Amino acid sequence: MYTRRKFINTSVLTGASLFIAANSVAEVISVKSDHSSESKPVVISTWDFGIAANMAAWEVLNNNGRALDAVEKGVRVPEADPKNQSVGFGGLPDRDGKVTLDACIMDEFGNCGSVAGLEQILHPVSVARKVMEKTPHVMLVGDGALQFALEQGFKKVKLLTSESEKAWKAWLKKAEYKPIINSENKSFRPDKLPGNQYNHDTIGMLALDSFGNLSGACTTSGMAYKMHGRVGDSPIIGAGLYIDNEIGGATATGVGEEVIRNVGSFLVVELMRNGYSPADACKEAVMRIIKKKPENAKHIQVSFIALNKKGEYGSYAIQKGFSFAVCNAENQELLLKGNSYY
Numbered sequence: 001m002y003t004r005r006k007f008i009n010t011s012v013l014t015g016a017s018l019f020i021a022a023n024s025v026a027e028v029i030s031v032k033s034d035h036s037s038e039s040k041p042v043v044i045s046t047w048d049f050g051i052a053a054n055m056a057a058w059e060v061l062n063n064n065g066r067a068l069d070a071v072e073k074g075v076r077v078p079e080a081d082p083k084n085q086s087v088g089f090g091g092l093p094d095r096d097g098k099v100t101l102d103a104c105i106m107d108e109f110g111n112c113g114s115v116a117g118l119e120q121i122l123h124p125v126s127v128a129r130k131v132m133e134k135t136p137h138v139m140l141v142g143d144g145a146l147q148f149a150l151e152q153g154f155k156k157v158k159l160l161t162s163e164s165e166k167a168w169k170a171w172l173k174k175a176e177y178k179p180i181i182n183s184e185n186k187s188f189r190p191d192k193l194p195g196n197q198y199n200h201d202t203i204g205m206l207a208l209d210s211f212g213n214l215s216g217a218c219t220t221s222g223m224a225y226k227m228h229g230r231v232g233d234s235p236i237i238g239a240g241l242y243i244d245n246e247i248g249g250a251t252a253t254g255v256g257e258e259v260i261r262n263v264g265s266f267l268v269v270e271l272m273r274n275g276y277s278p279a280d281a282c283k284e285a286v287m288r289i290i291k292k293k294p295e296n297a298k299h300i301q302v303s304f305i306a307l308n309k310k311g312e313y314g315s316y317a318i319q320k321g322f323s324f325a326v327c328n329a330e331n332q333e334l335l336l337k338g339n340s341y342y
């Protein structure tokens with residue numbers, strides 16, 4: 001079992017590729033494409049912060065736990081991290097200064113739960129799971145979601161950190177809603193903005209457990225400075241996340257409106273049903289978005305990751321700089337650089 005961090009450029013089709021992730025041990029790794037060989041259990045998740053989240057999920061998977069428990073445990077890590085300004089605690093607020101959270105979860109039986117516009121609760125994914133398990137509904141929003149969370153014993157917390165409040169106050173000076181391309185590539189990031197606020201957004205996680213069952217979760221504070229009440233793709237089953245235990249799962253990050261318009265994650269799973277590999281399915285879903293609005297697509301980021309029933313995985317993004325983390329018995333801290341259109 002290896003625990004050293006690895007960073008692979010999956011755009012290289014043959015031969016060895018060498019990448020050095022910050023504070024990590026460099027390794028030379030040979031990869032053939034954006035798919036893995038078959039393996040289970042396995043967990044994958046979006047962006048660099050997926051490494052820490054995967055490791056929490058791995059504790060469950062490695063003890064023959066259920067994929068559903070793994071994804072919930074995994075995404076709670078970035079939800080609780082105040083330094084991460086795109087998920088949960090410390091998330092950037094909407095234009096009115098309110099941190100509103102969106103999350104969903106889906107299991108191997110097609111059960112799912114979701115919350116949108118939830119305020120003052122640290123772990124929206126766990127509220128989403130309660131919606132799934134304790135109500136006859138799939139989705140609760142706003143005050144109703146908060147009321148339900150409190151009834152279930154969740155406690156109110158202040159989600160707006162001083163750093164995120166400072167960033168919002170700086171934004172208020174111009175108050176222009178201009179989503180900035182999410183990327184781990186620093187060249188996309190305006191220099192003057194504080195913190196790491198535009199590095200990445202949203203954790204989407206997919207897991208295949210040792211019983212061969214799939215589950216997924218997705219959680220976010222949504223697009224920074226959105227209108228109060230705006231809901232993105234992340235809590236919408238079929239858009240931000242979809243699981244079909246016969247086929248595979250997919251999840252999305254990026255400009256949620258485009259993902260919703262194309263029912264992105266459902267599309268990726270259906271493409272896999274029709275024989276596409278996870279990477280090719282993600283690519284086709286991204287191409288659908290680009291084809292519909294080529295001019296718009298130049299300026300936005302959308303990325304998908306997918307995992308199939310065999311444990312093969314892949315990703316595709318509009319813009320470069322998308323990364324996703326993979327954790328299995330061979331590697332606990334693998335970071336893959338996703339292929340992209342631009």
Ligand code: SD4
Pocket residue numbers: 182200201202220221222223231232233234252253254255256257
């Ligand atoms: C949303 N998809 O609210 C989320 C945010 C995101 O990169 O992932 N941004 O639209």
